[in-house]
Amino acid sequence: MREVAFIKQNKEKWLSFETAIFNNDFKDPDELASQYIHLINDLSYAQTYYPKSKVITYLNQLAAKAFQKIYKTKREDTNRIVEFWKTEVPLIVYEYRKYIYLAFAIFTLFTAIGAISAANDGEFVRSILGDQYVDMTLENIENGNPVAVYKSGSNWGSFIGITINNLRVGIISFVLGVFGGLGTVWVLFKNCIMLGSFQYFFYEKEVFWESVRGIWIHGSMEIFAIVIEAGAGLILGASILFPGTHSRFTSFKQGAKTGVKILISTFPFTFFAGFLEGFITRYSQEMPKFLSVGIILITLGAISYYYLIYPFLVRKRIQNQMLTFSPVLA
Structure with missing residues (x-):
């Protein structure tokens, strides 16, 4: 035939x-x-x-x-919630990994634009962060604690407020993906420009590593989760723009369902990042350098492993089961 x-x-x-x-x-x-x-x-x-x-x-x-x-x-006897994070989400992330990679590429580009803009325009940082915040940070730098802003407020108050804000940013980033992904890109643009200019500001004042030791204790998981949430928003946008063999509505429903699962998977990381910012970051300048750097590497390694490495391992495990079930699936 x-x-x-x-x-x-x-x-x-x-x-x-x-x-x-x-x-x-x-x-x-x-x-x-x-x-x-x-x-x-x-x-x-x-x-x-x-x-x-x-x-x-x-x-x-x-x-x-x-x-x-x-x-x-x-x-199966396995708890459904455990199975969700153990198998279902990693398989989804593997299948839609190109959107995750795209979100990271956009993140890198916009962050670089923020840093370059700050380097070439002395007033750019003030236009992004505001005069009050910049003046306060300059004062903190002069006092020998560039990230003293994280000491303001109570532990629990900071934890709750920061976590709610980060959840709101992630949800908005995903939901705005309904506009063909442009809304998601806009949210990512605003946050990345702020991040890039913010970090360059510390570099310019020669306290870059001091800022890294403080900001990225919680920022590793917080920023990484925002990028993953942006990837979910791009999936939602792509489901509308590129329905493939399905009707646009059917494709949208599938994209929304898939995106929501990825979005939900980031919540534990967002909660933990909020906890670190509320309870740990405020002591970053007092703690030994190896401890602050260790926390950054562990948190970054954990979330990177879950979204960038573990999906391939789960996929391989499932594929091996498929080969056992049907040898033609090479």
Whole structure:
């Protein structure tokens, strides 16, 4: 059979199966398993007779999504909440990793723009941060504690206020993704310009490392989480702009569901960052350097591992299970 005829013969079946997978429209797990077997047969046929065809990539991806659905419908003793962070979120992050990478690229670009702008315009930092904040920081630098601002307020008050604000920023960043991702980019732009100019300000005053030891104790998780939330917003925007084979509304629902899961996954990191800012950062200048640097490396390493490394490990584990279940999925 010619490839065109093969695709034409099975196209409707594949699209129907794909729609059912995305919409959770399988009431009977046995039906899902049966459809999966048919899909595997088609994939095997395509690999044999059309080894260089793009249809193999499509069927592989569809088979992977179907396997995840079967895997999730199995009765397990594992706590659902634990499974959400242990398996479901990492698989989603892996599948949509290009949006996470894009968010990091945008973050890097905008932060660099903020720093370069501050370097070339003496009044830029004041226009971004405000005269009052800049004057207060200058006074703190003269007093030998560049990040003394984090000592203001009570521990609990700072923790609660900061955490609520960071959650608000993350949620707004995601929701504004509904405007084709432009709203998310705008939120990221404002925060990155502020971050870049803020850090350059300390560099210019020759207290850069002192600021790093203070700000990034909580900033590692706080900023990283904001970037991940921006990635979720970009997923939402892309679901509207690029619906693919689905209707725009169906694609939007899938994008919103996926994005919300990624957004929720950042909340524990945001809470912990708020705790660090409220209870630990204020003592950064008094604590030993190795301790402040250690906290930064541990927090940055933990969140980086979860979103940038762990998804590949989970994907590999699932793929190995897929190979055991069906050897044609190479």
